[in-house]
Amino acid sequence: MTDVADAVLTPRAEQTRAAIVAAALDLYRERGYDAATMRMIAERAGVSTGNAYYYFGSKEELIQEFYSRNQAEHLAACREVLATETDLTARLRGTVRALIAVMAPYHEFAATLYKYAAEPASPLSPFSPQSSPARQASIALYREVVEGSKARMGADVRERLPELLWLYSLGITLYWVHDRSAGCERTYQLIDATVEVVGQLVSASRLPVLRKALSDLLRVVDLLSP
Amino acid sequence: MTDVADAVLTPRAEQTRAAIVAAALDLYRERGYDAATMRMIAERAGVSTGNAYYYFGSKEELIQEFYSRNQAEHLAACREVLATETDLTARLRGTVRALIAVMAPYHEFAATLYKYAAEPASPLSPFSPQSSPARQASIALYREVVEGSKARMGADVRERLPELLWLYSLGITLYWVHDRSAGCERTYQLIDATVEVVGQLVSASRLPVLRKALSDLLRVVDLLSP
DNA sequence: GTCTATAGTGGGATAGAC
DNA sequence: GTCTATCCCACTATAGAC
Numbered sequence: 001m002t003d004v005a006d007a008v009l010t011p012r013a014e015q016t017r018a019a020i021v022a023a024a025l026d027l028y029r030e031r032g033y034d035a036a037t038m039r040m041i042a043e044r045a046g047v048s049t050g051n052a053y054y055y056f057g058s059k060e061e062l063i064q065e066f067y068s069r070n071q072a073e074h075l076a077a078c079r080e081v082l083a084t085e086t087d088l089t090a091r092l093r094g095t096v097r098a099l100i101a102v103m104a105p106y107h108e109f110a111a112t113l114y115k116y117a118a119e120p121a122s123p124l125s126p127f128s129p130q131s132s133p134a135r136q137a138s139i140a141l142y143r144e145v146v147e148g149s150k151a152r153m154g155a156d157v158r159e160r161l162p163e164l165l166w167l168y169s170l171g172i173t174l175y176w177v178h179d180r181s182a183g184c185e186r187t188y189q190l191i192d193a194t195v196e197v198v199g200q201l202v203s204a205s206r207l208p209v210l211r212k213a214l215s216d217l218l219r220v221v222d223l224l225s226p
Numbered sequence: 227m228t229d230v231a232d233a234v235l236t237p238r239a240e241q242t243r244a245a246i247v248a249a250a251l252d253l254y255r256e257r258g259y260d261a262a263t264m265r266m267i268a269e270r271a272g273v274s275t276g277n278a279y280y281y282f283g284s285k286e287e288l289i290q291e292f293y294s295r296n297q298a299e300h301l302a303a304c305r306e307v308l309a310t311e312t313d314l315t316a317r318l319r320g321t322v323r324a325l326i327a328v329m330a331p332y333h334e335f336a337a338t339l340y341k342y343a344a345e346p347a348s349p350l351s352p353f354s355p356q357s358s359p360a361r362q363a364s365i366a367l368y369r370e371v372v373e374g375s376k377a378r379m380g381a382d383v384r385e386r387l388p389e390l391l392w393l394y395s396l397g398i399t400l401y402w403v404h405d406r407s408a409g410c411e412r413t414y415q416l417i418d419a420t421v422e423v424v425g426q427l428v429s430a431s432r433l434p435v436l437r438k439a440l441s442d443l444l445r446v447v448d449l450l451s452p
Numbered sequence: 453g454t455c456t457a458t459a460g461t462g463g464g465a466t467a468g469a470c
Numbered sequence: 471g472t473c474t475a476t477c478c479c480a481c482t483a484t485a486g487a488c
């Protein structure tokens with residue numbers, strides 16, 4: 001690990017760094033992750049391979065750039081639904097659909113990428129400490145999905161639901177990377193079907209019969225988080 | 227892909243193949259997946275690296291051997307609970323606890339391994355066509371968990387529950403590979419907490435209020451399977 | 453601090469002779 | 471079926487130019 005990581009960069013360095021990132025993302029989209037070698041990326045960026053490694057300690061580290069780009073685009077893509085819609089199910093559907101739409105151009109790339117994200121020890125894992133800021137940002141988005149809705153629920157549910165919805169979005173993403181249907185229509189079907197269930201379960205969460213199962217479930221979330 | 231895959235082997239070839247597998251599993255346990263190079267594996271097996279590649283098209287392919295070994299051990303480890311217990315929750319708890327117990331010696335190895343299983347295109351993915359026999363066998367086991375219980379449920383639930391439980395076991399496994407607690411106690415806590423929820427949800431599934439959410443949920447499973 | 457050039461390590465995987 | 475030899479890759483090391 002000899003890269004400059006998150007240090008403050010001079011304008012010149014920033015430019016070089018950006019060139020490497022752009023070249024990498026281009027090549028990933030064009031030829032996939034494995035076929036895009038560090039030699040190619042450096043060459044297209046107009047720098048030496050050694051210089052590329054000066055900025056990014058490994059080929060994997062470049063993937064983080066894909067993440068942050070996506071996170072920003074997703075936020076922008078949700079803004080409208082979250083500003084206008086008040087139904088919880090509709091807000092959730094809009095948010096998760098936007099997530100998939102934003103990632104769509106990188107469908108194939110995302111598939112090979114999951115390989116690295118799934119490794120528990122990897123900094124690319126969504127559960128890793130390195131991913132904590134991105135994770136918190138995502139959960140905050142789902143908190144906005146919940147808070148901006150007119151749905152009524154218990155305080156305990158309201159507290160934990162954003163995390164659960166974030167986990168839910170991971171599940172949808174996992175399905176999406178496996179989805180080979182045209183235009184990923186099956187993923188959209190899955191979203192439409194599951195957001196309905198989520199909405200109904202949230203409503204049902206106020207029923208006394210489900211109280212026990214619910215508090216058990218929330219205890220599980222406690223187990224998952226800290 | 228130039229390996230001999232599932233072709234019928236002469237006794238001599240069978241012996242060579244077995245030696246390679248044994249060397250690989252030993253080295254994986256001793257030093258982990260990445261540190262066990264194909265050169266090492268071949269050397270310990272007493273063959274050339276080229277010969278190892280004659281039997282296994284890639285390093286990843288050797289992992290399949292770990293899977294089949296595990297599947298067999300898990301089946302054996304569940305037999306007692308499934309023969310004696312009739313409560314659905316208890317049957318499920320016993321089965322999933324057995325799964326984790328069987329994999330325990332390979333905890334570290336399994337973590338690095340998940341990297342390959344998570345890649346959708348990989349034959350190692352639990353959803354891949356190549357994994358279909360193993361998947362069917364697993365689902366059959368969870369069907370036995372359901373069928374052997376005295377729990378009452380609708381025909382539609384009974385039909386789809388085994389698949390759901392298999393997915394559930396994948397989720398537990400995913401948590402387990404991330405679990406760094408001593409003796410993986412947190413995973414066992416998670417199992418104990420979630421099997422209760424599952425049992426309660428199955429009971430609750432007969433309530434009319436949940437009918438709509440339930441049929442939606444089952445439709446989701448349809449979407450996931452075929 | 454930013455970058456080049458180059459030489460080298462050791463890994464997965466393959467070709468082709470035997 | 472088995473080997474030897476080889477390829478190309480990610481990645482490292484280093485010496486030095488600007």
